[in-house]
Amino acid sequence: xxxxxxxxxxxxxxxxxxxxxxxxxxxxxxxxxxxxxxxxxxxxxxxxxxxxxxxxxxxxxxxxxxxxxxxxxxxxxxxxxxxxxxxxxxxxxxxxxxxxxxxxxxxxxxxxxxxxxxxxxxxxxxxxxxxxxxxxxxxxxxxxxxxxxxxxxxxxxxxxxxxxxxxxxxxxxxxxxxxxxxxxxxxxxxxxxxxxxxxxxxxxxxxxxxxxxxxxxxxxxxxxxxxxxxxxxxxxxxxxxxxxxxxxxxxxxxxxxxxxxxxxxxxxxxxxxxxxxxxxxxxxxxxxxxxxxxxxxxxxxxxxxxxxxxxxxxxxxxxxxxxxxxxxxxxxxxxxxxxxxxxxxxxxxxxxxxxxxxxxxxxxxxxxxxxxxxxxxxxxxxxxxxxxxxxxxxxxxxxxxxxxxxxxxxxxxxxxxxxxxxxxxxxxxxxxxxxxxxxxxxxxxxxxxxxxxxxxxxxxxxxxxxxxxxxxxxxxxxxxxxxxxxxxxxxxxxxxxxxxxxxxxxxxxxxxxxxxxxxxxxxxxxxxxxxxxxxxxxxxxxxxxxxxxxxxxxxxxxxxxxxxxxxxxxxxxxxxxxxxxxxxxxxxxxxxxxxxxxxxxxxxxxxxxxxxxxxxxxxxxxxxxxxxxxxxxxxxxxxxxxxxxxxxxxxxxxxxxxxxxxxxxxxxxxxxxxxxxxxxxxxxxxxxxxxxxxxxxxxxxxxxxxxxxxxxxxxxxxxxxxxxxxxxxxxxxxxxxxxxxxxxxxxxxxxxxxxxxxxxxxxxxxxxxxxxxxxxxxxxxxxxxxxxxxxxxxxxxx
Numbered sequence: 001x002x003x004x005x006x007x008x009x010x011x012x013x014x015x016x017x018x019x020x021x022x023x024x025x026x027x028x029x030x031x032x033x034x035x036x037x038x039x040x041x042x043x044x045x046x047x048x049x050x051x052x053x054x055x056x057x058x059x060x061x062x063x064x065x066x067x068x069x070x071x072x073x074x075x076x077x078x079x080x081x082x083x084x085x086x087x088x089x090x091x092x093x094x095x096x097x098x099x100x101x102x103x104x105x106x107x108x109x110x111x112x113x114x115x116x117x118x119x120x121x122x123x124x125x126x127x128x129x130x131x132x133x134x135x136x137x138x139x140x141x142x143x144x145x146x147x148x149x150x151x152x153x154x155x156x157x158x159x160x161x162x163x164x165x166x167x168x169x170x171x172x173x174x175x176x177x178x179x180x181x182x183x184x185x186x187x188x189x190x191x192x193x194x195x196x197x198x199x200x201x202x203x204x205x206x207x208x209x210x211x212x213x214x215x216x217x218x219x220x221x222x223x224x225x226x227x228x229x230x231x232x233x234x235x236x237x238x239x240x241x242x243x244x245x246x247x248x249x250x251x252x253x254x255x256x257x258x259x260x261x262x263x264x265x266x267x268x269x270x271x272x273x274x275x276x277x278x279x280x281x282x283x284x285x286x287x288x289x290x291x292x293x294x295x296x297x298x299x300x301x302x303x304x305x306x307x308x309x310x311x312x313x314x315x316x317x318x319x320x321x322x323x324x325x326x327x328x329x330x331x332x333x334x335x336x337x338x339x340x341x342x343x344x345x346x347x348x349x350x351x352x353x354x355x356x357x358x359x360x361x362x363x364x365x366x367x368x369x370x371x372x373x374x375x376x377x378x379x380x381x382x383x384x385x386x387x388x389x390x391x392x393x394x395x396x397x398x399x400x401x402x403x404x405x406x407x408x409x410x411x412x413x414x415x416x417x418x419x420x421x422x423x424x425x426x427x428x429x430x431x432x433x434x435x436x437x438x439x440x441x442x443x444x445x446x447x448x449x450x451x452x453x454x455x456x457x458x459x460x461x462x463x464x465x466x467x468x469x470x471x472x473x474x475x476x477x478x479x480x481x482x483x484x485x486x487x488x489x490x491x492x493x494x495x496x497x498x499x500x501x502x503x504x505x506x507x508x509x510x511x512x513x514x515x516x517x518x519x520x521x522x523x524x525x526x527x528x529x530x531x532x533x534x535x536x537x538x539x540x541x542x543x544x545x546x547x548x549x550x551x552x553x554x555x556x557x558x559x560x561x562x563x564x565x566x567x568x569x570x571x572x573x574x575x576x577x578x579x580x581x582x583x584x585x586x587x588x589x590x591x592x593x594x595x596x597x598x599x600x601x602x603x604x605x606x607x608x609x610x611x612x613x614x615x616x617x618x619x620x621x622x623x624x625x626x627x628x629x630x631x632x633x634x635x636x637x638x639x640x641x642x643x644x645x646x647x648x649x650x651x652x653x654x655x656x657x658x659x660x661x662x663x664x665x666x667x668x669x670x671x672x673x674x675x676x677x678x679x680x681x682x683x684x685x686x687x688x689x690x691x692x693x694x695x696x697x698x699x700x701x702x703x704x705x706x707x708x709x710x711x712x713x714x715x716x717x718x719x720x721x722x723x724x725x726x727x728x729x730x731x732x733x734x735x736x737x738x739x740x741x742x743x744x745x746x747x748x749x750x751x752x753x754x755x756x757x758x759x760x761x762x763x764x765x766x767x768x769x770x771x772x773x774x775x776x777x778x779x780x781x782x783x784x785x786x787x788x789x790x791x792x793x794x795x796x797x798x
Contacts, residue, residue: 205528
């Protein structure tokens with residue numbers, strides 16, 4: 001008679017299901033049974049960030065992106081629940097903390113964790129009697145149940161629900177808004193549906209503000225909650241880009257207000273605010289519309305004027321005060337005189353530059369800071385000295401504030417142009433570059449200096465360097481070509497104010513700051529010219545070359561956090577003058593200039609004198625250093641070796657910890673990828689360390705050497721040491737040949753190559769026999785894999 005084992009013994013013998021099996025056998029069927037549509041409401045393995053781009057030297061890598069196991073949608077782009085799945089070796093609630101972290105990012109109120117035996121349900125709304133409850137598989141809530149909870153939490157009812165349920169525009173291409181765009185659109189539409197009439201949306205440059213605005217308008221327009229809409233901007237290029245790109249689906253319902261004509265037959269209006277206002281009453285075209293004509297106004301780049309109570313923007317907004325008004329900006333402006341928040345209220349959503357870089361949607365940057373002697377030490381004219389035009393130079397000390405504003409040192413301009421040229425020659429002579437100058441005159445002199453330093457490139461095409469400023473038509477006409485990734489020319493654009501905002505330069509790889517910037521708003525806008533990524537054209541990061549200490553604004557808390565600058569000047573470095581107060585108002589009207597303009601006179605009717613000095617005043621570079629925007633969002637100055645040491649030691653407390661982990665890791669590639677995700681660029685490190693010694697090192701040796709000061713062996717050294725030990729005697733002739741070939745392959749290509757069993761199908765292994773024959777020489781696949789593991793142990797025991 002057979003005796004059955006006890007029930008618990010049976011269970012113990014049953015194999016535990018993997019995470020994928022748990023999903024397919026339990027979670028998905030439970031969702032479908034609860035009424036969730038597999039095609040439209042359930043998405044599995046949803047990657048919602050791309051993984052931060054990590055830059056070291058000339059190389060970059062991507063960190064690991066974030067991925068949710070399940071996201072549940074009431075309607076497309078209306079996520080309301082998230083599920084984190086775990087395999088059966090984990091408890092029911094093992095995924096809840098990870099799920100809550102993701103849900104906070106994704107703005108999702110309902111979070112579930114499951115190992116296949118049921119669900120742990122966490123209600124983030126704060127309105128449930130019990131925050132966390134355990135559910136059986138059959139108790140998973142239906143879409144309507146969770147949507148009712150959602151609407152009750154948000155206070156949505158009646159017509160408000162209809163507008164919130166109105167779908168996004170779908171062009172059929174499969175384009176899906178990014179998670180932060182979905183959050184921005186949904187929060188804004190909900191705010192409008194609930195009757196909020198002043199709304200502020202803050203999104204970093206390069207994150208798709210205009211596309212987000214389009215989806216907001218589309219949903220409010222299609223739900224008929226808003227019927228006539230005005231989109232206001234302050235640059236013609238912004239309006240034209242918007243009309244032909246993101247707003248194109250509005251088709252015949254859309255018009256652009258121009259030639260001071262107010263046609264009232266349309267529903268969507270795009271306008272330059274200058275086109276509807278004027279100094280004389282008859283030029284205020286907006287008054288041809290009745291005050292209640294528009295019921296929705298979107299103000300793009302609202303930091304530039306609408307926040308000021310005496311601005312022309314504010315006149316328009318007050319005239320249409322009954323309309324819902326939504327301000328869009330990357331940089332909300334808060335000063336004693338001007339406040340976006342005072343007018344629009346607190347932002348309904350903020351997606352910052354730092355967050356965009358962390359998520360991998362925006363390009364990180366490194367900073368090359370170059371200090372010039374006269375900027376640091378100042379310059380004073382000799383008594384009675386005149387400039388090249390015969391003007392008597394006022395006797396005082398001129399410093400960084402004055403150069404290219406009231407005093408021009410031609411040699412300084414040439415030096416800046418020389419450093420730009422050297423950088424481009426060393427990296428990519430055709431990398432799109434924007435040089436921000438003090439004013440139009442400075443931009444023109446910089447253009448000339450760059451032309452003279454690049455005669456061969458200019459001979460190829462006279463548009464290699466162009467001045468693109470508001471006063472000159474030919475330069476402005478090249479703006480579209482500069483922006484176009486497919487257009488090689490112009491390569492270098494010199495400018496002052498025209499290109500600070502709204503220029504979608506996806507392939508811009510170098511931003512040069514030779515302009516004194518005292519406004520955080522303007523600084524962020526300028527940096528935004530480089531933050532877009534274009535993988536097709538190899539644009540993953542960019543460089544800021546700073547001659548005017550503008551990047552000291554990184555240390556301001558308004559720059560998305562408070563970065564730490566790990567740089568201590570060496571004794572031979574020049575003393576840096578004390579930092580000036582940031583309370584000083586920007587000279588030359590800062591970001592309030594809406595086009596390039598010469599500097600205003602000191603007093604009405606008085607012309608500002610700009611002294612010009614040629615070769616009689618020499619200049620030179622006193623300090624040059626490279627800083628990186630690090631993994632944790634800090635600006636750091638350190639070598640690749642120092643950074644690697646710090647990153648590895650943060651992960652492993654000692655050499656023994658690292659050795660233990662290396663030995664225990666089944667596939668070394670997994671550990672290498674983990675280190676690379678922490679910003680350790682082993683390829684760049686191998687180039688730096690190996691080039692100095694003329695040798696090729698394994699990642700293992702690089703880490704031991706750089707992080708723990710151990711002498712490094714080359715891969716060839718390690719392979720030779722194993723061969724000398726004659727440890728393959730227990731194997732037959734064919735197996736010994738395979739192991740020797742694996743050692744040669746390791747010496748040539750590294751550890752990752754020999755960990756892949758498919759290596760047996762290529763030369764030289766294929767000459768020794770077929771893959772099944774070679775595996776058979778070891779007694780089967782398990783014994784072959786064991787032999788490879790022993791081989792790895794021998795390699796790293798040296």
